[in-house]
Amino acid sequence: KQEVTQIPAALSVPEGENLVLNCSFTDSAIYNLQWFRQDPGKGLTSLLLIQSSQREQTSGRLNASLDKSSGRSTLYIAASQPGDSATYLCAVWGNSKLTFGKGITLSVRP
Amino acid sequence: DGGITQSPKYLFRKEGQNVTLSCEQNLNHDAMYWYRQDPGQGLRLIYYSQIVNDFQKGDIAEGYSVSREKKESFPLTVTSAQKNPTAFYLCASSIPSRGELFFGEGSRLTVL
Numbered sequence: 293k294q295e296v297t298q299i300p301a302a303l304s305v306p307e308g309e310n311l312v313l314n315c316s317f318t319d320s321a322i323y324n325l326q327w328f329r330q331d332p333g334k335g336l337t338s339l340l341l342i343q344s345s346q347r348e349q350t351s352g353r354l355n356a357s358l359d360k361s362s363g364r365s366t367l368y369i370a371a372s373q374p375g376d377s378a379t380y381l382c383a384v385w386g387n388s389k390l391t392f393g394k395g396i397t398l399s400v401r402p
Numbered sequence: 403d404g405g406i407t408q409s410p411k412y413l414f415r416k417e418g419q420n421v422t423l424s425c426e427q428n429l430n431h432d433a434m435y436w437y438r439q440d441p442g443q444g445l446r447l448i449y450y451s452q453i454v455n456d457f458q459k460g461d462i463a464e465g466y467s468v469s470r471e472k473k474e475s476f477p478l479t480v481t482s483a484q485k486n487p488t489a490f491y492l493c494a495s496s497i498p499s500r501g502e503l504f505f506g507e508g509s510r511l512t513v514l
Contacts, residue, residue, distance in 0.1 A: 308443075324501050335492055335505040381445075385501045394444040 294319045294386050298393035303382045305372055306401050312368040313396050315382035323385040327356050327367050330379045330395065339380075340367070372400045404429045406506035408468055408493050413454035413511045415480070415487070422480045423509045425493035435503070436495040440464060445492065452498060479509060488513045 295318045296390040305311055315325070324343045328336040340349045342365070348357040357366040365382055381395040406427045415421045427434065436448040447460030451470040465484025470476055475497075480487045493506045 319442075326501075328505075333490075333508075333510070335406075335507040336494075336503075337503060338504060341502045342498075378405060383503070389501065390501075391446070392445040394442070 294322075294384060294389070294391040296382060296391050296393040298380075298382060298396050300374050300396065300398045301394065302399070304399040304401060307372060309372050310368070310370050311372055311398075313369070313380050313398070314367040315367070315393055317363045317365075317384045317386075317391070318364050321386055322360060323386075325356075325358055325365050325385070326383045327365075328381045330381060330385065334354060336381065345369055348359075372398075374400045374402050376400050406443045406504060408491075408496055408506035408509050411507065411509060415510060415511060415513050417513060418482045420479055420481050421511065423480070423491055423493075423511070425506060426474055426493045427440065427493075427504075427506075428474060428483055429474075429495055429504065430473070431495035431497055431498045431504075432437070432473070433498050434470070435496075436460075436466075436468065436478045437494065439490040439492055439508075448478065448491075484494040487511055 297316045326341045327339040330336050342349050342358045351368040358365045377400050379395040379397045383392045409424045433452045434459045435450040437445045439445050446462050448466050449468040451457035457468050457470050467479045494503045495504045
């Protein structure tokens with residue numbers, strides 16, 4: 293059974309910091325991995341999708357990497373801003389099923 | 403604009419009542435999903451449908467029912483058999499070959 297872990301559950305950083313959010317999964321036989329952002333009381337917004345054959349994807353200040361062999365993905369946020377404050381979730385497609393992590397709640401202090 | 407529309411955004415229900423949450427998408431996606439989100443538990447899959455007139459149970463289908471009569475629509479009924487229905491419900495859709503999931507804004511159900 294696939295398990296997806298995101299640690300820590302919460303993170304607080306000052307504005308301007310570059311930061312890394314981690315996602316680990318137990319079964320490396322995955323189809324793809326997707327990172328989402330969720331604001332309080334809102335739905336999930338897709339940030340980046342990494343197919344299993346890819347190593348990384350970039351969108352603006354965001355960069356996501358995937359290492360299937362070690363069961364890890366990282367979401368790198370450059371020059372963090374207060375508007376980046378949200379919960380970030382990763383989800384892994386594998387064996388015809390999507391498994392979500394519980395998310396990391398990020399707070400960027402002005 | 404293409405997207406997924408969920409309604410209502412907020413819904414209050416008395417115990418013993420059935421309620422139906424609407425989910426409509428104009429992304430021309432074949433697959434649609436319903437998730438439930440509770441604090442500290444992450445997202446759990448209720449039902450999913452990969453084609454019209456076909457749907458499958460997810461991990462927590464008991465007390466819920468769905469239909470998929472049109473490609474664009476995937477309504478979820480929360481029945482009185484659901485023991486703890488107060489939660490945030492999220493609808494999603496995807497193109498199966500790509501696997502990228504897109505979500506609606508969610509519906510918050512509160513049982514009084």
